[in-house]
Amino acid sequence: MGLDLISRTLKTSAIVLLIFLPFGLYYWGVFPTLAVLSGAVWGFINLIFLSQLVRTVIRPDKIDVRRAVGLGLIKFPLLYGSGYFLLKIDRFDPIHLLIGFSLFLAVMVLKMLGRVILGLDNDNKTNKNLQGAL
Secondary structure (H helix, E strand, O other), X not given: OOOOHHHHHHHHHHHHHHHHHHHHHHHOOHHHXXXXXXXXXXXXXXXXXXXXXXXXXXXXXXXXXHHHHHHHHHHHHHHHHHHHHHHHOOOOOHHHHHHHXXXXXXXXXXXXXXXXXXXXXXXXXXXXXXXXXX
């Protein structure tokens, strides 16, 4: 696993969300599906800002303080304020928002479990990657 885990997780979560949309519209209706979509978009933006903030602050050379403060000012008051207002919308059930908020976490856990089950992170690089699954 490398630093591209977050970008791969975001791409996979977006694909899962696109697959979910027609079924959610058919079975749940417009507003619950829109709540899941809004929560997922909020979660994506939150993860992007969090990863940029961590990469800005934790680095071997000098920390870019201006960028870290700028990312912090965008992430914390604006992003969490918008999350609060999403929760205050009467048409959005908090359960559906929670599904959207945690979509990328579920995808990340499933990706990790898949790597463990398939043995893709074994130290022995001479074997084929799929031998751990057999």
